[in-house]
Each structure stands twice: as structure tokens, then as C-alpha cells.
Amino acid sequence: MAGRSVNGREDITRIKPHERRQRILDRILELDTVTVDDLAEEFGLTKMSLRRDLNALAENGQVARVAESLTEDQHGQLTVVTNSVPVINTVTTWNDAHLVAVGGLYLPAYMAFVGPQAVESLRSLSADVAVVGCDGLSIAEGLTTPHQLVAEIGTILIERARRTVVVADSSKIGRRGFTPIAPATAIDVLVTDEHADAEELSALRQAGIDVHIA
Numbered sequence: 523m524a525g526r527s528v529n530g531r532e533d534i535t536r537i538k539p540h541e542r543r544q545r546i547l548d549r550i551l552e553l554d555t556v557t558v559d560d561l562a563e564e565f566g567l568t569k570m571s572l573r574r575d576l577n578a579l580a581e582n583g584q585v586a587r588v589a590e591s592l593t594e595d596q597h598g599q600l601t602v603v604t605n606s607v608p609v610i611n612t613v614t615t616w617n618d619a620h621l622v623a624v625g626g627l628y629l630p631a632y633m634a635f636v637g638p639q640a641v642e643s644l645r646s647l648s649a650d651v652a653v654v655g656c657d658g659l660s661i662a663e664g665l666t667t668p669h670q671l672v673a674e675i676g677t678i679l680i681e682r683a684r685r686t687v688v689v690a691d692s693s694k695i696g697r698r699g700f701t702p703i704a705p706a707t708a709i710d711v712l713v714t715d716e717h718a719d720a721e722e723l724s725a726l727r728q729a730g731i732d733v734h735i736a
Contacts, residue, residue: 543575550579588653588689603647605635605675622647629671636671644678652683658697659690661725664706666699676703685710692717695726706731 537545546561562572588609597616604610605624613621626640654676658666665688667673680686680703688709695718711732714723718735727733 539575539578543579546572546575547579603644603649605640605644607633607635627671629669632669632672634672634675636669636675640675641678644675644682647682649679649683651685651687652679653687653689654679654703656688656690656694656699656703658694658699659688659706659709659712659726660696660698660722661706661729663698663702664708665703666697666701667703668700670701673701673703680704680708687711687713689713691715692719695719696722 542565546565549561549564558572558576561576562568565572567575598618598620601620601622602609602613603622603624604613605626607628610621610623613619624635624640624643626635626643627637628635654665656665656676657668660666665676667676686704686709688711690712692715695714706726706729709726709731711734712726713734713736716735723733
């Protein structure tokens with residue numbers, strides 16, 4: 523049963539928790555990365571309520587906070603290079619943060635910087651590990667995303683890193699997207715959840731990818 527209307531908008535707080543969390547997850551999948559502030563405003567929730575929902579989704583392996591999950595000891599050992607505004611916002615709260623923020627053309631829908639300036643900045647750097655997201659991952663088409671400029675950034679990150687880790691929930695496994703980022707063989711590690719297609723995971727493992735179910 524749908525929630526009652528509040529000021530012409532559906533009151534999502536009256537919806538059953540699993541239905542509300544599914545709607546939040548659908549929005550995260552649509553945008554790939556979002557902030558707590560953005561989601562709280564969009565769904566009419568307090569930040570505390572929203573964080574409880576996000577924690578539940580994270581525990582189920584449906585969403586990932588890669589930067590927020592790092593320990594304080596790791597903070598001082600890492601130099602983070604990113605074009606993602608949410609990651610920049612997180613790392614700037616660390617004590618003695620080592621952060622290289624990549625600028626360029628800002629894409630609000632992705633909350634990230636892209637374009638020639640970002641690409642040239644990344645070309646001059648090298649990394650031990652690239653943590654990459656995607657809209658789709660299949661053995662046939664590799665990593666894909668809807669936006670060509672976002673794909674370009676992902677391609678450069680993978681080229682400049684010694685090791686590539688892909689974080690993708692189960693809905694993206696087996697999906698064929700619009701623009702290629704890199705072939706599946708460019709991936710070293712895949713982190714996904716238990717609902718991912720078993721046949722696709724088997725094919726990815728046979729391609730040499732170390733698959734972790736979170």
C-alpha cells in the first residue's frame with residue numbers, strides 16, 4: 523500500500539522499510555554515486571533515518587562505501603586520486619589526508635569531473651590500485667557505462683593502475699551497457715553480492731578475475 527501524500531508528495535516514511543530501501547537502491551543504481559544529503563532531501567527523510575537504510579543495504583552487499591570503509595590506519599598510508607565529489611568530501615575529513623583531486627567538466631548526475639582536463643591529469647599519474655564502478659559487466663562486452671566521458675575516465679584509470687578492482691552490485695553483472703570502459707580481462711578483482719548471475723560469475727572467474735562475494 524502506498525504512503526499517504528504530504529504536500530503533494532508521497533510520504534515514503536509510511537512505506538514498509540524493504541520497499542523504501544528498494545526505492546533508495548533504485549535511485550543509487552540510476553546515479554551510480556550519490557550523497558546522503560541528496561538522498562535525504564529527495565526522499566524526505568532525516569539523515570539519521572537514511573543512514574540506517576544505507577547501512578542495511580550495505581550489510582546486504584547492495585551498496586558500497588569504498589572510501590568510508592577504510593580504517594584510520596589506512597588513511598595515513600594511502601594517496602587517494604579521484605574525480606568523484608563524494609569521495610573528495612569523505613577524504614577531506616581524514617586527519618593528514620593525502621588527496622589528489624582531479625578537476626575538469628563537472629557532471630552533476632555523476633557528481634564527478636570528466637573531460638580533457640581530467641584525462642590529462644590522470645595520464646600523468648600512476649596508481650597501485652584503481653577502484654572502478656560501472657553500469658554493466660559481462661564477459662562479452664566487459665565494463666560499460668551510459669556516458670562516454672565517464673567511460674573515458676574509467677579507461678584511463680585502468681590503464682594507469684597496476685591492479686583494477688571493480689565494485690558492482692548483482693544487477694550490473696551480465697548487463698550490457700552503452701559505452702565500453704575496458705574488456706573483462708582488464709579486471710583483477712570483482713566485488714559483488716550473492717545475487718549475481720552464477721553463470722556470468724563463472725565465466726568471469728574463468729577469464730582470470732578474482733571474484734569476491736560481499
